[in-house]
Amino acid sequence: xxxxxxxxxxxxxxxxxxxxxxxxxxxxxxxxxxxxxxxxxxxxxxxxxxxxxxxxxxxxxxxxxxxx
Numbered sequence: 195x196x197x198x199x200x201x202x203x204x205x206x207x208x209x210x211x212x213x214x215x216x217x218x219x220x221x222x223x224x225x226x227x228x229x230x231x232x233x234x235x236x237x238x239x240x241x242x243x244x245x246x247x248x249x250x251x252x253x254x255x256x257x258x259x260x261x262x
Contacts, residue, residue: 203247210243212236 216236218224226232 206247208243208247210239212239 212220213232215224215226215232216239219226219233220236220240
């Protein structure tokens, strides 16, 4: 059961601007208080940029157009 999973354009690069605190939170090198939202902010920035890269605006599903 050796199946490969390939990500289209997986070698492309993205640029994300993070603060030092956000980079530390993502790297796991430091722990922040749960109420500080540093890690949450960094993950949100990363997820937003990945969505823009993997799902360009023209390919997004507009749920209001679906007939469900």
